[in-house]
Amino acid sequence: MARAKVIAALLALAALASFIALDLYHSTFSRQGLRWLLELSFPPSGSVLGIALRGLWETMHIAYLGTLLGLGIALPLSLLASRNLFPRRIGIPVRMLLSALRVLPALLWAIIFVMLFGLGPLAGVLAITCYTAGYLGKLFYESFEALPKDTLEALESMGASRLQLLRFVVIPESAHALLGHALFMFEYNVRHSSVIGIVGAGGIGFYLSAYLKFFEYDKVLTLLLVIFVAVVGIDALSAAARRRFA
Template sequence: MSAKRVAVRGTWQTLERRRWRELGFSLGLMALLAWLLNGMGFFEAGRLIQGAFNLARFAHEMFPPDVRILPTITGALLETIQMAFAGTILGFLLSFPLGVLGSRTLFPAGVVAVVRFLVAAIRTVPSLLWAVLMVIVVGLGPLAGTLALAFYTVGYLAKLYAELFEAIDPEILEAMRGVGAKRRHLIRFVLWPESANAILSQLLFMLEYNVRASTVLGLVGAGGIGFYMQAYLGTMAYSRLTTVLLAVLLLVIGMDALSAWVRRRYLLHP
C-alpha cells in the first residue's frame, strides 16, 4: 500500500473514532438525565396525572384575571422598574472598575486573584438572598431591592467584563505601549472602546434579567411588585395573582423590546 493510501486510511479511522466518541458521549448524557429524573419521581405516572389535575384546578381559579386591582399594583410595578434600572446602573458602575482590576491584561496576578475571589464570592449569593441581607441592613423597601440587584449585577458583570478585557487583541495594547500610553490611557482608549459593544450588550442582558429578578424581591420585603405576588398567593386570590403575572409579563416584553431597540440602534461594531 502506498504511503498516501495509508495516510488516507489513518484519517478515516480517526474520523470514525471521533464519531463513536461523540455518540458515546451523547448516550452517556441521556442516561445521566434519565437517572436524575428518576430520582425525582419523574417516571411515576400516578403522580404526574394527579399533578395535571391540580394544575387544571389552579388554572381554573386563576381565570378570569381580576383587573380591579390594576390601580393598586401600578405603583408597585413602577417601583419594580425603578429598582431594576437603579440596581443595574449602580452594579455596572462598580463592575467596570472591578472588571479592569480583575483582568490580567493590565494588572498583576496578585491583584487579579483577590478581585476575582471577591467577585466570585459576590456571585455565590443568589439575588433573593442579597435582598434578605439588604433588608436586614437598610430595612424594608425598594432601597434594599436596589442594593440587592446591584450586588448581584456586580457578581456577573465584573466577571464578564474581566474576560472581555482579557480577550482584547494584544497587538493593540502593544501598539499603545509603543506610543507611551499609561495604564489609564489603555483603560480609556483601548479597554473601553474595544469592548464597548460587548459591554453594552451584557449590560442590557443584565437589565433584562434584573427586571425579572426585581419582580420577586418583594417576596422578602425588598420593594416592588413581589409584595403583591406574595400577598395574593398567600390569600389564595389567584385571579388577582393572574393580573399581577400578566402585568409582569407585559413589563418583561416591553423591556426586551426596549433592549432590542437599543441593540439595533447602538451596536454597530462588526
C-alpha cells in the same frame, strides 16, 4: 465522532439518574388541580390593576438603580481583574470578590438585606446591585481580555501609560460589548426584581406574595399579566437598542 457519542451517552445516563433520584416517575398531573386553578384565576381581577402598575413602577426603579450601581462597581473591578491589563496578584483577589458577589442569586441577597435593613425597596436595590456587580464584572473582564494583545503591547512599547490604554483603547474598543451586557443585565434584573419582592424586598413581588397567601389567583393573574407585558416591552426595546449601537 465516537467520542461525541460516548459523551452523549454519558449525558443521557446522567439525565436518567437525575430523573430517578428525584423520583419524578411517581409524579402525576392533577386535572382537578388545574380546574381549581382556572376557576380561581379567571377572569383576571381589574380591581388590582392600579396596585399592579404601582408595584411595577417600583420594580422598574429597583431594577434600574440596582443595575446602575452594579455597573458602577463592576467596571473598575473588571478592569483590575483583566489578565492583560493588571498583574495576577491584583487580578486573582478581584476575581474572587466578583465570584463571591455572583455566587448567591439575587433572591438570597434580598433575604440577607431584608434581615439587615428590614422590608422595603432598599433591600431590593442592594440585592440587585450585588448580583449585577458580580455578573457584569465577569462579562466585562472577559470582553477586555478579548482585545488584541499585540495592540496593547505595541502601545505600551511606545510609552503609553496604563491610564492612557484604558482611556483611549480598552474602553472605546469594548464599549459596544459593554453596552450589550448592561442592557441584557437590565432585562434580567427587571425579571428578578419582580421575584425578590416575594421575600419583602419591594416591588410587585410583594403584592404577588400577599395574594398568593390568600389564594387570590385572579389578582395574581392580573399582576403576572402586567409583568409579562412589561418584560416583553423591555426586551423589545433592549434588542432594538443593541441593534442600533452594534
